[in-house]
Amino acid sequence: MNASTGNATGNAPVGRGEVLLAARDLSKHYRVRQSFFGPASAVLKAVDRLSFEVYRGETLGVVGESGCGKSTLGRILLRLEDPTEGDVSFEGEDIVGYDRRRLRALREEMQFIFQDPYSSMNPKMTIRDIILEPLENYRPDMAVSERETLAGDLLEMVGLTRDVLRRYPHEFSGGQRQRVVIARGIALNPKFVVCDEVVSALDVSVQAQVINLLADLKRRLSLTYLFISHDLRVIRHVSDRVMVLYLGQIMEIAPVNDLFDRPMHPYTRSLLGAISKGDPRNRQERVILRGEIPSPLNAPAGCPFATRCPMADTRCHEEQPRLEPRDDGRVVSCWKV
Amino acid sequence: MPLTRNSKGVTTVSEILRVSGLTVEFSTEDGTFSAIEDVGFGLEQGKTLAIVGESGSGKSVTSLAIMQLLAENGRITAGEIVLDGENLLDLPPNDIQHRILGQQISMIFQEPMTALNPILTVGDQITEVLLEHQGIAKKAAYERAIEVLREVGIPSPEKRIRQYPHELSGGMRQRVMIAMGLVSEPKVMIADEPTTALDVTIEAQILDLLDRLKREFGTSILFVTHDLNVVADIADDVIVMYAGQIVERGSVLDVFEQPKHPYTQGLLGAMPSLTGVEGDLPTIPGVVPSIANRPSGCRFHNRCPFAHPRCTAEAPAVYRVGGQDVRCHLFDPHRSEESQ
Numbered sequence A: 001m002n003a004s005t006g007n008a009t010g011n012a013p014v015g016r017g018e019v020l021l022a023a024r025d026l027s028k029h030y031r032v033r034q035s036f037f038g039p040a041s042a043v044l045k046a047v048d049r050l051s052f053e054v055y056r057g058e059t060l061g062v063v064g065e066s067g068c069g070k071s072t073l074g075r076i077l078l079r080l081e082d083p084t085e086g087d088v089s090f091e092g093e094d095i096v097g098y099d100r101r102r103l104r105a106l107r108e109e110m111q112f113i114f115q116d117p118y119s120s121m122n123p124k125m126t127i128r129d130i131i132l133e134p135l136e137n138y139r140p141d142m143a144v145s146e147r148e149t150l151a152g153d154l155l156e157m158v159g160l161t162r163d164v165l166r167r168y169p170h171e172f173s174g175g176q177r178q179r180v181v182i183a184r185g186i187a188l189n190p191k192f193v194v195c196d197e198v199v200s201a202l203d204v205s206v207q208a209q210v211i212n213l214l215a216d217l218k219r220r221l222s223l224t225y226l227f228i229s230h231d232l233r234v235i236r237h238v239s240d241r242v243m244v245l246y247l248g249q250i251m252e253i254a255p256v257n258d259l260f261d262r263p264m265h266p267y268t269r270s271l272l273g274a275i276s277k278g279d280p281r282n283r284q285e286r287v288i289l290r291g292e293i294p295s296p297l298n299a300p301a302g303c304p305f306a307t308r309c310p311m312a313d314t315r316c317h318e319e320q321p322r323l324e325p326r327d328d329g330r331v332v333s334c335w336k337v
Numbered sequence B: 001m002p003l004t005r006n007s008k009g010v011t012t013v014s015e016i017l018r019v020s021g022l023t024v025e026f027s028t029e030d031g032t033f034s035a036i037e038d039v040g041f042g043l044e045q046g047k048t049l050a051i052v053g054e055s056g057s058g059k060s061v062t063s064l065a066i067m068q069l070l071a072e073n074g075r076i077t078a079g080e081i082v083l084d085g086e087n088l089l090d091l092p093p094n095d096i097q098h099r100i101l102g103q104q105i106s107m108i109f110q111e112p113m114t115a116l117n118p119i120l121t122v123g124d125q126i127t128e129v130l131l132e133h134q135g136i137a138k139k140a141a142y143e144r145a146i147e148v149l150r151e152v153g154i155p156s157p158e159k160r161i162r163q164y165p166h167e168l169s170g171g172m173r174q175r176v177m178i179a180m181g182l183v184s185e186p187k188v189m190i191a192d193e194p195t196t197a198l199d200v201t202i203e204a205q206i207l208d209l210l211d212r213l214k215r216e217f218g219t220s221i222l223f224v225t226h227d228l229n230v231v232a233d234i235a236d237d238v239i240v241m242y243a244g245q246i247v248e249r250g251s252v253l254d255v256f257e258q259p260k261h262p263y264t265q266g267l268l269g270a271m272p273s274l275t276g277v278e279g280d281l282p283t284i285p286g287v288v289p290s291i292a293n294r295p296s297g298c299r300f301h302n303r304c305p306f307a308h309p310r311c312t313a314e315a316p317a318v319y320r321v322g323g324q325d326v327r328c329h330l331f332d333p334h335r336s337e338e339s340q
């Protein structure tokens, strides 16, 4: 399942291929008010010095608990927001310095499919107008009849029928609305798509339909996904490689089977140990983490996970570990590994 | 055999709660619809019974009906709710308010913020039930509250007891709500999606806590969830609901290892696996019908891979199959050849 183009230097470790997108020391820090009356002084490190690559044709899963920076990362990669620091390159070009005109062109290549399809759709627009919105902006000279045909084609591609073009979002179920948002996301024929919790609000039976649809589109349109989810099962199913975030930092990146079969970072192990296994005959002891997730406003000085880590010692509390690339294609940020 | 098979006297385990034939209707602008129909089950002392089903299947309506907390437009039109020998539907409202709710049955909700009072301290909320109904002195009530907070795993409870809900994290609020439900030592605790809004590491803490309550205090738990994995982990028995009806009921092992109803089979199949199976996930075509559009006959027939003409025409009865009760024509022992 891994992208297998092999890299130029020959010794291609697991999962390596042609780099489509690369992030270097990417950070997004927000200035926030600490209390209602206080000065706007505190800094919240939503995303903190992330470095990683996305290979062409792969699905890179991004997993982590609420507030760890998944959506923020998606937004800055697509330049929907500017990073505070760091670089992003797409197809070898640095896109952080892009001006408006070049950004506009870039947006055709990179799309964002949001969580919560209802709030990302205008309820007064028909399904046709919602799907064609990006085309109106980017292909103004396309003939009306051609556009109409394309909208119908897109609907069929996501498993809906052409006859719903004149209907409104409220007439659809959650799963159908998610399909409409996906149709809009692929309308411009992008190369790279960020899917942010796209199946999280759906019932299991419908979730499976949408996961299959995304896999099918990826094959047919040669897409590359950054797939954000807090659901480890979904991540396991869709990803080629997985990045685990905690408090805005990368804890571990690994090929999907390695991560699930042999998690290395103590946080990854805790996550996997905490989830219910779905097997009533083998109820294992749940891994119970002591302590609460620290507030992102006073992130610990050392390793962000140290306050809850069963293995942490003094060094972990004082000194931040570096992301260490390993021979087997994994990267882990931990003093203890 | 009907779902309301009574196990009283058959085994040594005692049934603390028995619901039978429970039907709830809502009147809406578009007419009156039944949200749940003929719901029946027994909850045994010291056991966890899970109600599982997709959105809109009637899980919350079932729990709210038991707690008599239905919305204004809702009404119980049939059924019995027997708690420890008393039919709650026969009791005067006053009795329910003062003797039953919060005392013998308590409920924890999905969204602790909506259930907790934002202007009362944690301590005031937890002691409320003790002060109001059990005539305990204030000092003793606070001591008991601190003890309960410690039991649910809240560090430095003496400090927390003076705080307000907004000063706590999501996981802590959920534990405060469990503490509130627990302080009167109820016989039955209804937990409606108590971990759905929480991160997995916090979910693990809460599930662990509920397990401990069951083991150490013999509390019987009715656990409502849409997450089959959680069910596999904590339930003794399982009810699967679809479109307002129970479609399958049995022990957790039976239901997971030999699911009988096509819907249960579909649900279990559609779950992405943790051991990583490649290729497409099995799906159930279509969507869960809304309350106003529930199909006639078997409510699952338009999504069922085994549907035959009888399924469209006739509502199935409940059959005993192996260890389970199943609402499906496939298990009718008198099924005629041509319908197979």
Ligand SMILES: Nc1ncnc2c1ncn2[C@@H]1O[C@H](COP(=O)(O)OP(=O)(O)OP(=O)(O)O)[C@@H](O)[C@H]1O
Pocket (backbone or CB within 6 Å): A030, A031, A032, A044, A045, A046, A064, A065, A066, A067, A068, A069, A070, A071, A072, A073, A230, A296
């Ligand atoms: N515009 C903003 N201003 C201030 N803080 C923000 C802003 N956007 C996000 N944050 C903070 O940044 C952190 C990361 O948020 P983000 O939404 O990226 O998390 P997430 O991993 O997507 O969480 P979830 O799983 O809940 O969607 C959080 O602490 C959040 O409160």
Ligand SMILES: Nc1ncnc2c1ncn2[C@@H]1O[C@H](COP(=O)(O)OP(=O)(O)OP(=O)(O)O)[C@@H](O)[C@H]1O
Pocket (backbone or CB within 6 Å): B026, B027, B028, B035, B053, B054, B055, B056, B057, B058, B059, B060, B061, B062, B071, B073, B074, B226, B290, B291
């Ligand atoms: N006050 C009400 N008025 C009208 N219909 C209602 C009312 N409350 C619930 N319903 C309907 O009853 C059905 C069952 O709702 P219920 O809340 O029990 O679902 P649920 O299984 O708890 O779903 P979820 O997983 O989304 O919480 C739904 O179709 C719902 O729309």
Ligand SMILES: [Mg+2]
Pocket (backbone or CB within 6 Å): A070, A071, A072, A196
């Ligand atoms: Mg997010």
Ligand SMILES: [Mg+2]
Pocket (backbone or CB within 6 Å): B059, B060, B061
């Ligand atoms: Mg509910």
